[in-house]
Amino acid sequence: MSYVSATLRRLVTQRAGEQCEYCRFPQTASLFAFEMEHIIAEKHDGITEAENLALSCPYCNRFKGTDLGSLDPETQQLTPFFNPRLQEWSDHFRLDGGTIIPLTPEGRVTAKILQFNLPERILEREQLITSGEYPPPHPQTTDQ
Numbered sequence: 109m110s111y112v113s114a115t116l117r118r119l120v121t122q123r124a125g126e127q128c129e130y131c132r133f134p135q136t137a138s139l140f141a142f143e144m145e146h147i148i149a150e151k152h153d154g155i156t157e158a159e160n161l162a163l164s165c166p167y168c169n170r171f172k173g174t175d176l177g178s179l180d181p182e183t184q185q186l187t188p189f190f191n192p193r194l195q196e197w198s199d200h201f202r203l204d205g206g207t208i209i210p211l212t213p214e215g216r217v218t219a220k221i222l223q224f225n226l227p228e229r230i231l232e233r234e235q236l237i238t239s240g241e242y243p244p245p246h247p248q249t250t251d252q
């Protein structure tokens with residue numbers, strides 16, 4: 109794993125609005141530090157630059173690993189994951205309470221492999237919905 113400078117880490121964190129760019133869990137509500145996730149893993153020649161990094165909660169980062177996509181459970185087509193640098197979250201997912209409902213093939217493979225809807229994760233989101241912390245506001249989309 110390449111070194112990510114403090115400056116780059118700060119940029120990625122602020123750009124993400126301090127929320128996981130996959131499941132939108134707010135870092136402020138997590139006991140764990142969020143991670144610099146390579147959208148295209150270094151194994152696949154992904155670079156350690158802002159355009160290939162996303163802020164990720166430990167769950168999403170762990171389940172995604174070095175994968176780039178999976179087979180869409182509906183069509184069995186090889187499908188890339190949702191890319192937070194190129195795509196809008198709300199085009200690919202919607203919330204139903206604490207459950208994240210995928211809307212597209214990219215959404216389906218992402219929700220499945222990153223295991224968005226494990227019971228304990230839904231429960232955590234439901235608790236944050238109750239306290240008004242989820243979903244957090246969308247970050248300003250001023251991507252450079």
Ligand SMILES: [Zn+2]
Nearest residue numbers: 128131165168
């Ligand atoms: Zn996440």
